Amino acid sequence: MTTANAANISPANRTRGSSKQANSYAMALLALATVLVGLGTIIVSVALWRRLLSPLSSVPGPALASVTRFWHVRHVLKGDQNRALIRAHEKYEVSVSHPDGPKKILLATLHKADWYKVATFPDGRYMNPFAATDPKVKNELSKHVAPAYTLSNVLQSEEAIDNTIALLLGLLDKFAKSGEPVRLDEFVSFTTSDVVGEVVFSKPFGFLKKGADIAGAFAASEAQSAYVSAVGFFRWIHVLLLANPVMTGLGIVPWGHIIDTAMGAIKERQANPDGRFDASSHWFRMLKQNPGRMHRHEIDSAAFNAVAAGSDTVSSGIQAFLYYMMRHPNAWRRARQEMQDAGLGGRQGPISFADTQGLPYLQACLKEALRIFGPGAMGLARRAPPGGLEIGGQTFPEGTTLSVHPWVIHHSKEIWGDDAREFNPERWLSTDAARLDKNYVPFGLGYASCPGQNLARMELAKIGATIVLNYDLRQVDPKQDMRYKAFFSLIAHMPPCYVERVRKNL
Numbered sequence: 399m400t401t402a403n404a405a406n407i408s409p410a411n412r413t414r415g416s417s418k419q420a421n422s423y424a425m426a427l428l429a430l431a432t433v434l435v436g437l438g439t440i441i442v443s444v445a446l447w448r449r450l451l452s453p454l455s456s457v458p459g460p461a462l463a464s465v466t467r468f469w470h471v472r473h474v475l476k477g478d479q480n481r482a483l484i485r486a487h488e489k490y491e492v493s494v495s496h497p498d499g500p501k502k503i504l505l506a507t508l509h510k511a512d513w514y515k516v517a518t519f520p521d522g523r524y525m526n527p528f529a530a531t532d533p534k535v536k537n538e539l540s541k542h543v544a545p546a547y548t549l550s551n552v553l554q555s556e557e558a559i560d561n562t563i564a565l566l567l568g569l570l571d572k573f574a575k576s577g578e579p580v581r582l583d584e585f586v587s588f589t590t591s592d593v594v595g596e597v598v599f600s601k602p603f604g605f606l607k608k609g610a611d612i613a614g615a616f617a618a619s620e621a622q623s624a625y626v627s628a629v630g631f632f633r634w635i636h637v638l639l640l641a642n643p644v645m646t647g648l649g650i651v652p653w654g655h656i657i658d659t660a661m662g663a664i665k666e667r668q669a670n671p672d673g674r675f676d677a678s679s680h681w682f683r684m685l686k687q688n689p690g691r692m693h694r695h696e697i698d699s700a701a702f703n704a705v706a707a708g709s710d711t712v713s714s715g716i717q718a719f720l721y722y723m724m725r726h727p728n729a730w731r732r733a734r735q736e737m738q739d740a741g742l743g744g745r746q747g748p749i750s751f752a753d754t755q756g757l758p759y760l761q762a763c764l765k766e767a768l769r770i771f772g773p774g775a776m777g778l779a780r781r782a783p784p785g786g787l788e789i790g791g792q793t794f795p796e797g798t799t800l801s802v803h804p805w806v807i808h809h810s811k812e813i814w815g816d817d818a819r820e821f822n823p824e825r826w827l828s829t830d831a832a833r834l835d836k837n838y839v840p841f842g843l844g845y846a847s848c849p850g851q852n853l854a855r856m857e858l859a860k861i862g863a864t865i866v867l868n869y870d871l872r873q874v875d876p877k878q879d880m881r882y883k884a885f886f887s888l889i890a891h892m893p894p895c896y897v898e899r900v901r902k903n904l
């Protein structure tokens with residue numbers, strides 16, 4: 399019996415037992431200390447090698463950034479990586495802010511950096527053009543998907559886009575009447591999300607009709623952007639947590655209202671492919687014409703990528719345009735006058751894309767807004783090819799990750815002059831415009847550049863022109879700056895404004 403056995407244990411036995419126990423604790427502690435010292439030695443050696451001996455040790459930069467990714471990831475999570483990188487480049491003049499960067503890194507068809515692999519959807523098994531790092535694989539996958547956004551295809555949705563913009567104007571009119579301040583950041587984001595819904599699967603997400611966020615979709619998508627942008631540097635964590643077949647099989651990944659609606663709409667579209675010609679019509683047509691070469695999951699990925707890449711980006715661009723125009727009333731007046739001179743003054747509703755093409759000053763203002771406040775907030779990262787890559791006198795060995803950051807390039811005084819940080823649309827109308835264009839990279843450049851840029855330019859021009867012609871905006875607090883989070887794309891929050899409808903004597 400247990401009690402009898404316990405009574406039989408002598409004090410000597412007890413002492414021997416506890417000294418045995420003490421010995422095994424000591425051994426365990428020694429083993430733990432050995433592992434910790436070993437790990438510490440490895441970490442310190444790697445850090446010292448990176449800092450002092452690696453072929454990149456001569457590249458100046460923040461000490462922490464030279465030994466670990468945590469410097470960058472900390473700024474990604476804070477949402478200020480664009481400014482932190484500009485500060486670092488100013489202080490250390492890292493060579494990829496060199497004017498040759500866009501040509502030698504983006505136009506040279508290099509492999510993309512491993513960060514992009516985080517974009518497989520729904521899990522690591524399913525490749526798509528954004529996640530593919532090998533240019534050949536990327537181009538093969540894009541072949542079926544990207545033509546959905548050619549200008550002629552996007553123009554087929556112009557009427558639906560106009561109906562969406564009309565809902566936005568209805569909301570603005572309501573606020574103009576009541577005199578209440580309007581949260582344009584929200585309304586513009588509702589609009590660009592609903593436009594993606596229309597253009598991709600002829601089904602808006604319903605934000606504008608409701609005039610409100612649905613099921614906290616925008617708050618959730620901000621958290622998702624922060625997560626994806628940071629975890630891309632440690633993809634194994636993402637695979638372990640979410641992007642694995644078990645999670646996909648169980649269907650418990652919390653994508654939220656927008657992705658759930660998108661996936662539902664794609665299924666509806668597959669069952670009834672004869673709707674308006676939209677992006678998913680194009681994809682299902684490609685799937686039918688390329689059996690064995692295109693797969694059904696590529697359509698889900700394409701829809702996911704459109705939703706992830708096509709809403710916050712355009713919203714930030716439109717907000718940047720309105721914000722800088724509001725702060726430069728002369729530019730606002732001149733753009734409006736240009737439209738009146740072009741015979742568009744009487745238009746109350748959405749301006750057509752064709753009409754916006756005849757407005758050079760408005761186009762210069764839009765271009766300048768994307769330069770000074772680019773919606774792409776992460777470096778476009780590539781890997782140095784075999785034989786290495788020479789930029790600005792520095793040679794980077796094969797495999798080095800090199801990135802061109804739109805904000806760093808667009809804010810470089812070396813490229814744009816002393817007024818690099820000022821909103822100056824005139825620069826695009828000067829004789830210098832062709833030189834400047836070579837360093838203008840809001841949509842990236844080369845084989846991996848943004849496939850949705852026709853749609854983005856169309857939305858920017860139509861919404862920007864329509865608001866400038868028909869409304870006056872005034873900040874509630876003129877001192878309040880633009881707020882934003884710089885994840886992979888930038889999520890902007892322009893300050894609240896009063897809105898007034900321009901009176902027209904028609």
Ligand code: HEM
Pocket residue numbers: 527528540594703704705707708709711712715772773774778779840841842843846847848849850851853854
């Ligand atoms: C002003 C708005 C936009 C900006 C500034 C922008 C910018 C960019 C940039 C910089 C990239 C990455 C390029 C690289 O990695 O080198 C990208 C990728 C991408 N963008 Fe955009 N974008 C915008 C709007 C849109 C829209 C409206 C769509 C479509 C609905 C879209 C769809 C995509 C997709 C699918 C990718 C992934 C690349 C691929 O699949 O080939 N974007 N965009």
